[in-house]
Amino acid sequence: KNEVEQSPQNLTAQEGEFITINCSYSVGISALHWLQQHPGGGIVSLFMLSSGKKKHGRLIATINIQEKHSSLHITASHPRDSAVYICAVPGGSQGNLIFGKGTKLSVKP
Amino acid sequence: DAGVIQSPRHEVTEMGQEVTLRCKPISGHNSLFWYRQTMMRGLELLIYFNNNVPIDDSGMPEDRFSAKMPNASFSTLKIQPSEPRDSAVYFCASSLLATYEQYFGPGTRLTVT
Numbered sequence: 001k002n003e004v005e006q007s008p009q010n011l012t013a014q015e016g017e018f019i020t021i022n023c024s025y026s027v028g029i030s031a032l033h034w035l036q037q038h039p040g041g042g043i044v045s046l047f048m049l050s051s052g053k054k055k056h057g058r059l060i061a062t063i064n065i066q067e068k069h070s071s072l073h074i075t076a077s078h079p080r081d082s083a084v085y086i087c088a089v090p091g092g093s094q095g096n097l098i099f100g101k102g103t104k105l106s107v108k109p
Numbered sequence: 110d111a112g113v114i115q116s117p118r119h120e121v122t123e124m125g126q127e128v129t130l131r132c133k134p135i136s137g138h139n140s141l142f143w144y145r146q147t148m149m150r151g152l153e154l155l156i157y158f159n160n161n162v163p164i165d166d167s168g169m170p171e172d173r174f175s176a177k178m179p180n181a182s183f184s185t186l187k188i189q190p191s192e193p194r195d196s197a198v199y200f201c202a203s204s205l206l207a208t209y210e211q212y213f214g215p216g217t218r219l220t221v222t
Contacts, residue, residue, distance in 0.1 A: 030208065031208065041215070042215055043200060044213070045210045045211055048209070048210045088152075096157065096165050096168075098154075099151055100151075
């Protein structure tokens with residue numbers, strides 16, 4: 001069974017700072033998901049990636065398949081980026097996702 | 110599209126009562142997932158369906174939990190009888206295919222007293 005570790009667990013930043021959230025997993029995968037959970041509870045899928053890098057606005061996700069590691073970067077962070085960021089990888093069967101515990105990000109103005 | 114729709118948004122019930130949570134996936138999506146989120150365990154997959162057929166229900170805690178998908182546009186998650194430890198937020202998500210990006214509903218916050 002795949003194990004997913006995220007770090008840091010909590011992160012406080014000042015507006016404008018560059019943010020990095022890390023995710024490591026134990027078993028090789030086909031794709032990795034990054035999700036964002038807003039303070040109100042809603043969950044949004046940010047990225048699904050299987051290699052290299054993806055960019056969407058100020059968000060960048062990278063993955064190193066050999067090292068079983070992915071990072072989520074936020075450039076020029078803003079208070080509206082405050083949320084919990086969750087990494088997820090496939091589990092035993094197709095479609096089964098195993099989630100990390102999440103990283104709670106707070107961006108101060 | 111309205112996105113994934115879940116009802117009710119909040120449910121408070123007494124221990125021993127039956128609870129039914131409902132989900133309408135995005136039209137055209139072939140896979141539907143039920144998740145549970147608690148402070149202690151985070152997000153966990155309970156069960157998922159492909160083309161209305163349950164594929165993996167290994168996450169369903171016990172026989173008190175059951176899920177159905179009678180057609181492509183509707184699914185239910187039932188807990189009978191409910192217990193206080195079932196208190197959690199239950200999310201439904203859908204995707205075009207099981208391995209594709211998933212779209213989450215707003216969740217149902219269940220409190221069992």
